[in-house]
Amino acid sequence: MNEPHTSEAKPLDFIRQIVARDRESGKHPAPITRFPPEPNGFLHIGHAKSICLNFGIAGEFQGRCHLRFDDTNPTKEEEAYVTSIKEDVRWLGFDWGEHLYFASDYFEQLYQFAEQLIEQGNAYVCDLSAEQIRQLRGTLTEPGTNSPYRDRPVSENLDLFRRMRAGEFDDGSRVLRAKIDMGSPVVLMRDPVLYRILRAHHHRTGDRWCIYPMYDFTHCLSDMLESITHSLCTLEFQDNRALYDWVLDTLHTPIHPRQYEFARLNLSYTVMSKRKLRLLIENGLVDGWDDPRMLTISGLRRRGYTPRAIRGFCEEIGVGKKQSWIDMGVLENAVRNDLNEHAPRAMAVLKPLTVIIDNYPDDQVEMVTAANHPKRPELGNRELPFSREILIEQDDFMEDPPAKFFRLGPGREVRLRYGYNITCTGYEKDPETGEISVVHCTYDPASKGGTPEGRKVKGVIHWLSAAHARPCAVVLYDRLFMEEDPESDKETEFTEHLNPDSRRLLQGCYMEPALADLPIGKPVQFERQGYFCKDQRQEDPLAPLFNRTVTLRDSWAKLSQK
Ligand code: ATP
Numbered sequence: 001m002n003e004p005h006t007s008e009a010k011p012l013d014f015i016r017q018i019v020a021r022d023r024e025s026g027k028h029p030a031p032i033t034r035f036p037p038e039p040n041g042f043l044h045i046g047h048a049k050s051i052c053l054n055f056g057i058a059g060e061f062q063g064r065c066h067l068r069f070d071d072t073n074p075t076k077e078e079e080a081y082v083t084s085i086k087e088d089v090r091w092l093g094f095d096w097g098e099h100l101y102f103a104s105d106y107f108e109q110l111y112q113f114a115e116q117l118i119e120q121g122n123a124y125v126c127d128l129s130a131e132q133i134r135q136l137r138g139t140l141t142e143p144g145t146n147s148p149y150r151d152r153p154v155s156e157n158l159d160l161f162r163r164m165r166a167g168e169f170d171d172g173s174r175v176l177r178a179k180i181d182m183g184s185p186v187v188l189m190r191d192p193v194l195y196r197i198l199r200a201h202h203h204r205t206g207d208r209w210c211i212y213p214m215y216d217f218t219h220c221l222s223d224m225l226e227s228i229t230h231s232l233c234t235l236e237f238q239d240n241r242a243l244y245d246w247v248l249d250t251l252h253t254p255i256h257p258r259q260y261e262f263a264r265l266n267l268s269y270t271v272m273s274k275r276k277l278r279l280l281i282e283n284g285l286v287d288g289w290d291d292p293r294m295l296t297i298s299g300l301r302r303r304g305y306t307p308r309a310i311r312g313f314c315e316e317i318g319v320g321k322k323q324s325w326i327d328m329g330v331l332e333n334a335v336r337n338d339l340n341e342h343a344p345r346a347m348a349v350l351k352p353l354t355v356i357i358d359n360y361p362d363d364q365v366e367m368v369t370a371a372n373h374p375k376r377p378e379l380g381n382r383e384l385p386f387s388r389e390i391l392i393e394q395d396d397f398m399e400d401p402p403a404k405f406f407r408l409g410p411g412r413e414v415r416l417r418y419g420y421n422i423t424c425t426g427y428e429k430d431p432e433t434g435e436i437s438v439v440h441c442t443y444d445p446a447s448k449g450g451t452p453e454g455r456k457v458k459g460v461i462h463w464l465s466a467a468h469a470r471p472c473a474v475v476l477y478d479r480l481f482m483e484e485d486p487e488s489d490k491e492t493e494f495t496e497h498l499n500p501d502s503r504r505l506l507q508g509c510y511m512e513p514a515l516a517d518l519p520i521g522k523p524v525q526f527e528r529q530g531y532f533c534k535d536q537r538q539e540d541p542l543a544p545l546f547n548r549t550v551t552l553r554d555s556w557a558k559l560s561q562k
């Protein structure tokens with residue numbers, strides 16, 4: 001679905017300005033971008049920013065965007081991650097068409113380019129260990145020292161490199177390095193490693209290779225082989241640009257894509273890197289990559305986020321060059337606004353309390369009409385059964401309410417949403433627990449369709465007919481971390497800042513009968529409660545489990561203003 005996601009009125013961000021300029025000048029009439037994930041984990045909301053940028057540009061400027069797996073690190077990568085990444089990109093609404101690529105498909109070509117560098121005298125085989133290479137690299141203030149193997153003749157380098165490929169040497173015993181400048185102010189340019197020996201099974205190339213190219217060598221050449229016009233990455237790769245350009249310049253490639261860096265997404269109240277997310281999973285602190293509290297695309301999907309909300313969020317935060325933090329509330333608001341507009345309304349009672357309407361006929365059931373959306377009549381109505389015994393929320397009744405409590409209490413009148421006005425005439429308590437077990441009310445038959453003229457009733461509450469309500473359970477999800485930046489304090493593990501209330505399971509809830517047919521994952525607003533969707537994993541066929549996507553209001557904003 002390569003459609004523009006940016007509204008016309010918004011000024012173009014600096015990358016789109018470059019793309020637009022290159023199109024106008026005829027340099028690149030149709031941009032070719034790529035999204036290059038490493039298949040070593042699931043995608044997160046940070047990746048969504050990059051996906052929306054790369055695929056967004058392709059759509060808006062009539063170009064195309066490739067999905068390319070940067071699979072050069074076989075010890076960490078798996079086919080299952082490839083599958084999930086493809087699913088997530090598609091779910092976000094983007095399509096790479098025929099342009100699905102794997103860096104591993106280029107291994108032979110990359111190897112040939114490496115031989116070319118050696119033949120040109122621009123690369124050499126180095127026998128230093130990783131530790132020795134590190135020691136001779138120098139620091140930000142001191143230049144590095146040349147490797148004793150730096151001046152090996154071309155023929156020896158070529159021979160050794162071929163034997164590295166043939167598997168004659170042990171893992172880690174030799175590397176191929178670019179011969180650039182050990183005194184370069186850019187540390188990355190001090191004869192970086194291009195190839196290493198690693199006997200690891202690759203999820204695509206199997207055991208065909210025992211040498212693997214490094215990221216900096218692979219990435220620029222993959223971009224070049226795919227004729228990428230604008231290679232977009234995050235700011236940490238600024239220094240890598242020199243090497244990116246060096247490789248392509250030195251090999252005199254016919255095509256030389258340009259790398260542009262933008263600020264990565266940093267979000268408060270979460271951790272983003274795959275390494276940290278994996279740690280949460282491995283320590284059993286969350287329940288997998290798609291735990292609804294994880295800021296992974298699959299977690300957000302399971303939580304009830306819509307692709308439209310995520311795309312809207314990415315559009316709202318924009319693309320810039322300055323590092324910044326986005327408040328989690330911005331993401332939550334994006335989904336809240338989206339669901340407010342699109343999610344149908346329904347009623348569910350999470351902590352039920354029985355109300356008996358004593359003056360309502362015992363055996364009578366009538367249907368009342370409820371709007372599926374208060375502002376969108378085109379979404380239609382539904383019929384709800386009303387009867388003598390109903391369920392309301394425990395919190396909507398107080399034995400001895402303060403004046404400002406506009407819900408039910410002895411002698412007080414409230415309106416049942418879409419139903420009648422009821423007045424409380426008494427209540428019963430459980431003799432053992434002392435808890436209120438039943439509330440007695442009378443209803444006003446004249447209040448069908450609205451409170452009669454001249455009478456004021458401030459409270460409107462939701463309800464269900466007890467005989468018709470269906471059981472369900474809900475998980476009230478909240479932010480996974482309590483600290484704005486769980487990683488700020490270097491002394492404390494970020495896992496110390498987990499929110500103990502990030503997952504609260506409520507059982508014994510009830511929902512209106514029609515929700516039995518609600519498809520998994522489809523969002524719904526439980527009136528007065530928040531937005532919910534049925535979880536992807538259902539264990540009890542008689543009581544579906546709902547995930548709370550987001551509350552109706554930003555409860556954290558209130559807290560921080562206190
Ligand atoms: P992580 O550090 O979370 O593992 P990564 O950058 O190593 O992320 P890759 O699979 O290599 O993950 O990333 C694929 C693309 O997504 C890269 O182009 C990268 O720049 C981009 N990306 C990753 N994280 C973010 C982020 N927080 N904001 C914007 N883009 C991101």
Ligand code: MG
Pocket residue numbers: 038
């Ligand atoms: Mg990475």
